[in-house]
Amino acid sequence: EKNHTALIAGVTVPVVALALILIFAIIYVKRKEEDDDEEVLLGISPRPNTFTYSELKAATEDFSPSNKLGEGGFGPVYKGTLSDGRVIAVKQLSVASNQGKDQFVAEIATISAVQHRNLVKLLGCCIGGNRRLLVYEYLVNKSLDQALWGKQDLHLDWPTRFNICLSTARGLAYLHEESMPRIVHRDVKASNILLDAELCPKISDFGLAKLYDDKKTHITTRAAGTM
Incomplete structure (x- = not known):
């Protein structure tokens, strides 16, 4: 009986010790990742608000297809x-996008610095x-392409359409000429123009565009974006 007890103890103690080591290792890795992420964000000014993954998971009901x-x-x-x-729109960047942490932080910094109605x-x-x-x-009337060709019950008369065109042009002019840094969108299309409750258009995805370099010409002969 003593030998049996000793055998159980001899097996249990190493297993428990190994489990504790694994738990501490996981906690250490997670904390290190959080510290690394925090260090990356420290270089951004103005610093954007941050959300935890659990917050966004709860907000979207575990990224339910019904909320897509x-x-x-x-x-x-x-x-x-x-x-x-608050109602929000969460863009979940896919692994297939090949966007690294530095690129992600650069996008955040760019978008945070650019503000326009x-x-x-x-x-x-x-x-x-x-x-x-x-x-x-979150923009309640979604994208312009859905308003024009989707099933939304929106009445876009000609004065409203003219205002959407004019306001979109103002947003693009700000990106091209006034924002710092200057940004060329390169993918302007109806699905990237969102409408608020008053049908005021707002351009999206401009943070994914190539940044304009003052040292180079802003005219490019290379095809880019969506035609």
């Missing part, structure tokens, strides 16, 4: 509701571990 607004080249976008009642506002981001998510304001 659409999918672009960098991944799907979901509608969500935060605990304080005809540009979609960035509310924050999630940079936990390998997850890359952007949190935008």
